[in-house]
Amino acid sequence: MRYLPLTNDDRAAMLAKIGARDVDALFRDVPKSAVVPLSAFELPDGQGEIEVERALSRLAARNVAAGAGPFFCGAGAYKHHVPAAVDHLIQRSEFLTSYTPYQPEIAQGTLQYLFEFQTQVALLTGMEVANASLYDGSTATAEAVLMAQRLTKRPKAVLSGGLHPHYAETVETVAGLSGTVVRAPVRPGRAEDIAALIDEETSCVVVQSPDVFGLIRDLKPVAEAAHAKGALLVAVVTEIVSLGLIEPPGHQGADIVAAEGQSIGNGLSFGGPYVGLFATREKFIRQMPGRLSGETVDAEGRRGYVLTLSTREQHIRREKATSNICTNSGLCALAFTIHLSLLGEDGFTRLARANHAKAAALADRLAKLNGVSLMTPFFFNEFALRLPKPAAGVVEAMAAKGILAGVPASRLLPHEPAARDLLIVAATETNTEEDCAAFAKMLGDVLP
């Protein structure tokens, strides 16, 4: 077996040193009845690289990759171009095959990039501080609600109807354990009157912008309504590139920002691993979940970085921890921070403009089709169309012809009548003029 360096002679010599007759003797604490022979496992024996690569390549070939044709899916995961340098750098052994920086003297590389990552996330979101990442945007949102419950000591969370339904369900599952979760009605393309749902029991209001239909929300009035009742505003961003063009939540009164960072540096990968971004105000840091890298000095007075404020964390606080989370999403955070460093201020802003321009032109084009109407008057790189027939069938019909036309809203909201005919369409810098023309033509052909 190519990954196992011990020879049979080595094994025999080691057993002799231990004083064990055979390897079974080392497992003598396992009850006899619980030891099974190899034949008990109905699984194949080992294979060489060629065979494994062949088997998995066959499975991969049965999927339609985003890059295989015109592609317009979004709704929480976005196709962007990731520069080649990103994937090269994250595969360096020192990043890929190291662990949580428990020994800071020999993990300054990880600790420094996490410190830089935290700074980038704080700058993008317009917040004061950020953590070293969480699993993804949905779990970050659930953690934000729990944090708001701890800070306000109030049980109720109010979720906007425009919050990604998977995020809303995650919050209901996790924050519903210790409180109540109220979801505002779904109003595609419009802002709901969420202020009416905020009361003295409300810990936080959770609003996504751009929302799941692509609509850019005005967070300021929500922040004012929440703060007037002593509640916090949790702002959710699933398309982080939008912050290259629109006002960050931190400038609109958000107390906590939970975001998905996949768009920068990370591939689609069928939903994971992604990288959750989490930012808040400095006064709340001791209730913030997740790892933190902090600046300090070493014994010779040189600047360096360590994991800090770990008295909030499970390995120290055990049952009193702010969260049970153990890892962050280190390598995905690294991909994010490298891609953002490559872009820089200018590149990131240009990327955001390119996305918006592509989406605006596509929306104009598609809205001209017979029976198609644009539901989202304000958007960044994603919008919702109302079609004259159920969107799921349209997507299937177009997929059969090699175009992934977007996400039918009914996939996310199966019980919502208003969602049935809605198609959520995203356009990014990766879409060409030909892609958009093919999309418009094909959609026209498929519709009655």
Add this chain to the structure above:
Amino acid sequence: MTMNNQGSPTATGAGQTREPATISGDRGMDHEERLIFELGRPGMSGVDIPRVEIAESRLAGQRRKGPIGLPGLSEPEVVRHYVRLSRMNYSIDAGLYPLGSCTMKHNPRLNEKLARLPGFGDLHPLAPLSAAQGALALIGELMRWLTALTGMPAVTMVPKAGAHGELCGMLTIRAAIAARGEQRPRVLVPESAHGTNPATATFAGFTVDEIKATPKGRVDVAALEAKLGPDVGAVMLTNPNTCGLFERDVLRIAQLVHKAGAYFYCDGANFNAIAGRVRPGDLGVDAMHINLHKTFSTPHGGGGPGAGPVVLSAALAPFAPLPLLVHDASGFRLIEDRDEVPAGARPFGRMCAFHGQMGMFVRALATMLSHGRDGIRQASEDAVLSANYILASLKDAMSAPFEGPCMHEALFDDEFLHDSGVTTLDFAKAMIDEGYHPMTVYFPLVVHGAMLIEPTESESKESLDRFIRVLGTMALEAKAGKRERFEGAPRLVPRRRLDETAASRKPVLRWKPKEMPKAAE
């Protein structure tokens, strides 16, 4: 200093004199590296994207007003920055990484290549199911391996890491208890458990009650039995446990737990010791998460991402979270909605968006196919053999609190350092100067000054022998009162010991433009 007949020094002289400060501040190939925010120039970018004109009419008046504050660097500058940072890190590829309970084993590069195939790496999570049949088949195949290896009837793939898997398992148990119409608020957790266990149980709405360990490093079954009752929902046990020992009484424990009407949660962090030999299903386990980054070798990536699928007993399977993967005549389908679940299923909810850590699934399945059942069994045996070899070779030079055989990790305490003036931390830090990542220290909490060594199956005998020789010599020196090697260690590193107290007293968690920190150089 001695010289040869050409006048060249025959020894480096290292350790005798301190090298003079360099002009650059760098030390040979050890480069200092500033923060990225202290590099670059406005207007520069490492990505060429044309500036396009946009209309403001669709931005709802919410156009960003000020600059973000990101620095501008070209591609070569960015590459150099991260290459320099990488060189300040220790890694398993560079050396033995005996971090007990973390399982730092070899990460095959084949897995990286396969996870990046466009059909996996560039597949949208909400692509039509007809366009994702290969991905769903892969998840189905991984589920088959996991259930076969554990002898459990069901598995949920959604959890994003070990701790997330623990939470998933405990929420499944919570839902099962609720479905029985019972109140069982207490969870019993051994004091040797990972910190995540009590944190998870609390998070899932239970109260935690600790069970003592016996002097032999195992769960005190009598204490456990005394605490069991109709208000206990679950027992969370790690097996093999965090002392590196197999819980001999596991069958009896399972029986007691079930008799009390509670569920047996097994922390599967240490499954890598028994995979291919022992099936947790045969031990009476009801739920167990599996850290794919440990047993099945997905890379640790500096702290994630991981993946934590949870295998479930028949009693708990109906409560597994959404989405569910089903296979029928039309192919694979994902059931994402509560109203469409098969008869009898009562999912407790949703743990996260989409359907789990696909990138990790590809890597884990590649590891399984490469090893096969025979290789998985051999890997477990080699991991256990290597740990026992270390225990046997070092138990006299160091001190081991529990008798062997151990499983995949060898536990030592600080008894051998008694009166030496050298602490566990000093000993661990001195290992860094010897070229090794330290073992896990001060965990588990049940022994004093714990040192937990996990060599994994990835080390050759030569590598183990060298490691044993170095640690044995260090132990002899410490016991002989030669403290200079230990005090203030490490020395041969990018940074000496860091002031963690200062870091937490006045936290500096980000760079700020105005109060530029004093340059280190």
